[in-house]
Amino acid sequence: MDVTLLFVSLAFLVVMQTIVPFIVKRTVVFGVTVPVEEVKNEELRRYKKTYAALTLSGSIIVIALAIWFMREETIMLAALFLPFVLLFLSLTLYFVFHMKVTKLKQEKSWFKNRKQVRVSELNLRLKDEMLPWVIYLIPVIITFGLLGFSVVNYAQFPDPIPTHWGPDGKPDAWTDKSYVSVLALPMVLLVLNGMFLGINELTKLSGIKLSARNVTASRARQLQLRKYSSWFLFFTAILVSILFTFLQFNTLYGDQIGDLVLVIVPLVFSILMFIGAVFLAIKVGKRDSDFELELIEDGKGDTINIDDDRYWKGGLIYFNRQDPSVFVEKRFGVGFTLNFARPLGYAIILGPLLLLLLIVAIL
Structure with missing residues (x-):
């Protein structure tokens, strides 16, 4: 059962890493x-x-x-290192193709001599269906009950x-x-909650970025992404609360x-988390599959969405002091990532991690 x-x-990890290029928005290819x-470029x-x-x-x-080299006594070691090996493999391949797409983009001069614009709709937030903060009090209430x-x-x-359980489900570390x-x-x-x-x-406070050449499709996709990302985050909070409650009862x-x-x-x-992630990818990807290119039939046109690759380090890390958004859509994967130029984001992410380390240190 441990090996299973x-x-x-x-x-689950392999499947998600394999399908990522096909579920991100199509105007970003390997972070470029x-x-x-060019979304149908062969x-x-x-x-x-x-x-x-x-x-x-x-x-x-x-x-x-x-599997070939694994022994019963090395299951725990495999559980610790195999996910990192698989992630390293996929990340290495990502960077290889990131460089290939960057080179192709430079060779084809896709953005040269074209007017780059940023599109926004002031009333779009009125249509935002992200969950209100009060809903997130449900897992908090569960926590206080625990x-x-x-x-x-x-x-x-x-x-x-x-304080720790081995692969056989038995505790192997204790504290007073x-x-x-x-x-x-x-x-x-x-x-965590x-x-x-x-x-x-x-x-919810972060900006909603629209594409200049496919406003309708990008508007629908952004609203879907925000809505279902919010639901997935809430779903995660509930599942984590249930899991921790079970562990405390155990x-x-x-x-x-x-x-x-x-x-x-x-x-x-793990299975429920995977199902939730797949559901999020399908709902956002399905909307992207309805992508109707709003193009000028007889040519590319002079107007194009702004090229902000310079703010993305390796296509993964976003650093833009001019953008007030704390979280922005990921370029490789589904969901949101941090704008590392916003100090508030560090407080939200690193603050809880420091508190967790403090609790561990006290124990």
Whole structure:
């Protein structure tokens, strides 16, 4: 069962990394902005297919080698390092094709001598369907309920408190019982739910960028992306709250919970997260598949969407002091990423991480 859980998780990771070029918006190819009339460029299509084929085949080879050399005592080591190996493989291939698309763009001079414009609609926010902040209080309330439950039942918790579980579902590390150790898990959950709330609100305040040559399609896509990203974030917050609640109950009632349940619950969590991510990709991608190119029939036209590649480091890291948005749409993947030029974003992301490290250090 331990091996099954590991390889099901790896399969999810491989599938997502393989299909990424086909679910991002089509005017960005491997982190490079391309004109709307080039989205069907045969060379760009070939790059995407080659990346997918190499990512899939390379990942299969890595996993096959891991199976060949894996022993029961190395399952934990494989669980720790295999995801990083697979991500390194896909990221390496991404940069290879990022450079190829950049070179092609320069050779073809797609943006040369063309008027670049930025399009916005002042009333578009009125149509935004992102979830309101009050909805995110639901997982917060769950967390406070878990905190209260833990305080009331403090005397029933074991001493010492388990802090880590091995691949067999059995605890393999402990710490002395105290209110800090008993409440550590709910406090971590509270920090995470606060982060989810902050990300949703800052994303809601971020700008909505439209394409100059396909305003209708880009407007629909942006609204879909924001709506379903908000729902996915809330879905994640609820699932994480349920998982942490289960883990806290396991600490208290570990003798009454079977080993099989300890393996199945994280597996179900992973499957549901994967389903949610696929649903998000399909809903946003489906809207992009309805992409009607608003082009001048007899030529490319002089007006084109602004080329902001200079603000994207490697097509992955966004740094733009002129953009007030804290979160912007990812260029490789579905969802949002941080504008690293906005200090508030660091507070939302790094603040919770520092709090988590503090809790771990105290334990």
